[in-house]
Amino acid sequence: MAVLPLNEQSFEVTVPVLIIGAGACGLTAALTVADANVGVLVLERDAVPQGSTALSSGMIPACETKIQAALGVGDTVDIMTADILSKAHGETDEAMVRAIAAESGPAIDWLVDDHNIELTLVEGFLYPNHSQLRMHAPVSRTGADLIGSFSRAAENAGIDILTEAQVVDLYADEVGRIAGVRLVRPDGTEERIGCEALILACNGFGGNAEMIAQLIPEMSDANYFGHTGNQGDAITWGEALGAAMADLGSFQGHGSVAHPHGILISWALMMQGGFQVNVTGKRFSNEHLGYSEQGRIVAGQPESIAWNIFDQRIYDGGLDFEDFRLAIKSDAVRKAATIDELIEITGLPEDNLRATMAETAALAAGEGVDEFGRDFTGNPALQAPWYAVRVTGSLFHTQGGLKVNDQAQVLRQDGSPLHNLYAGGGAARGVSGPSDWGYLSGNGLLTAVTLGRMAGRAAAIMCGES
Template identity: 55%
Template sequence: MSGSQISRNIPDHIDAEADVVVIGAGACGLVAALRAKAAGAEVIVLERDASPSGSTSMSSGFVPAPATRFQRSIGTEDDTPERFEADIMSKSKGKSAPSLARLAAQTIGPALEWLADAHGLEWTVLDDFLYPGHSRHRMHAVPEKTGAALEARLLVAVEAAGIPVVNEARVTTLHAEGDDRIAAVGITRPDGATEILGCKALVLACNGFGGNPALVRQHIPEIADGLYYGHQGNTGDALIWGEALGAQLEHVSGYQGHGSLAHPHGILISWALMMEGGIQVNSEGARFSNEHGGYSEQAVNVLAQPGGIAWNVYDARVHAFAQGFPDYQEAMAAGAIREAAGVTELASITGLPGVALEATLSQVATYQSGEAADPFGREFTGKPALAAPFFAVKVTGALFHTQGGLMIDDQARVVREDGSAFANLFAGGGAACGVSGPDVSGYLSGNGLLTAIGFGFVAGDAAGTLAVPGASG
């Protein structure tokens, strides 16, 4: 772990300094930087890659938020932070950290409205279906409906605010002053050159540890053999630094999985297909779970099938609906989507056993008509019955990003085991403990960007205020 170190020695020189240093230029780091700048601080963002992208660009870009004016504009008048908090806690069966669920639910709406008002980000609310576990339409997206577009818009805002983002600047060392304060960070460049950057406050926004196979196997063995569909730079730096400093680590076994990654293409197939009436079958042509239970825990269900493979099966109505998602269009262009005139052809092009596949579709038809109840507990009657022609895509389960991390307080300050906070160390997004609880089933759609933007908003404000007391933004 030599790439992530804590030095107890004060550096003998400082090459440069800033009021607030932010490690990571994804959604969390960029929002934190914007908020710290608004508080009057001089801010520098350090990004390990040649250009910022990370988990934000790989995500769907959908952010759940309650009680926003964007919701009200589509007629959703009765959502509240309390309702959202209840949905978060319900999905994790009460295992989420209550203080963090409350902080996220209360903060995210104001954060999105501030980004719109102060930095021109446009938000639309997806109201064509409810994501699993959400009781109201509250999923916000930029007009392009992609994580890459969200990242791009945040980068434009950061540039317009005059905040430097220094690329190819991997932070390898935190210089701790005593047991309470981070005085500086050590940066290593691709050519081996090093620099020391002093700071009054430090925000860890460098995500989780999904790209560190050893840490995944240590903390989340059930998904260690699954495909990792996340940013390779998520190597657990924040977790390693935090552990060395004596920070409180929480829910490190929690993670977001996904049971619908096109195989072998590596393209996300939106779970909206399942919510609109699609089903999943294994290589034997049989369903194996309630597809409405949640796409995160479905990763484990899919990986438990023969070969760790499943097929999404749906019809022309769902196929037409899915084309509204850029990822699905990419999957079509890559040849991942198969089309068949009927069950016989569907069996032929997928290699699934025809008799079993026909039996499965016949059973589903009885569930959709209300003649029988699904033994897995899924409610089918709310959507039209599947009808030829059929479509199918081969998928596998994957680890998207970890959900556990450094425990933070209501100012996003990292805390120790005894609950006391470090003086100037903040965390958000995947670097911090999230709101999904300790296992895969607790992930509620959008929890990743919820804590990236929500906790980044809090961390930036608190770090900026600490670094420049009395300044007005």
């Protein structure tokens, strides 16, 4: 992975806009460029475009969408900006947060209206720190369906995606203008493709154990649940080009991945009244602060294990999630008619688990104050039958990256934009602050879609859209 001098390098073919990565960011950017009647080519290292997008729950937060309006949700750019900033404790770029929130609604409307990407509003509960219903997702609530509909939209728009094409080097002239890339095929053959503008949509460095150990050491022993092809290439190239970077220690974790099944168990269960205990049968945190920071907290519990405890009402709500239905089929979700049976099927220490069950019931009834600060009164008290899932904490994706402006142009250290280089999604700095606690649910796909659209628009203008 290097940035090579241009010298006399010639290219087999040259396109106006080249995009590296065919996840949500790359395909959003490609659709935007194609809509502007500018030529675009997407390069993807895998045989089938998937990325972390395919592994996700497909939830894209957005405000002021037509879908929200039809359901009477009064969300605004101001409210969404405030929610993102509040979760990140203000430790992120406020102007970028506002620009991203402002882009979110038009982006969702455009994907639905112009590209037939079917999205529905997730109703019934709010994710931590979201003050409005604003998660737009496929009906199945799976990233597999989301990337499937993006791929279909790209095909319908006549966008070329060259798969099994891993970009290894960029070519740049002496002032840092990108002229093209070198890619390798699985059989080792190489190709060189020239471009007028390059969009980096190759996500972050979650799949690169060395970079994780260096930049996010607290998660180096945790299970990585994202796409392994995301190796931090954007950062390596950006460094060589003198690009500015920020928040490289920032990441999205998750405290609820069924273990050993490896299936995401939606945090909706916690928001609707469920709770977590560790192997001692005791609670250890305020589950409502956020699932991202809970990844590190659960990974730090004895044996790196927690149990999600919930009841029939919550189980029934979970059935809206395809992943939850898969977890049931995989026997990850265990049922108990009584607390005795719950103790038996989990193997948790009897006295502690009984005490925890009694304490959470009292808190739900408004008696006492939770030592971790959670308010249990927003949901009905849990009742038999009980359910339990054994989970672990995971690293989902990194949130730090290349600094970009509101046209998704990659910036130099002095704040000036590099000539023709753009970045979005996990390749760019996110809006989650410096660590894991600043991640507001959906910040990942939010910046994939919005920065992807901004990058596509700016690159198309640069290449003279018609």
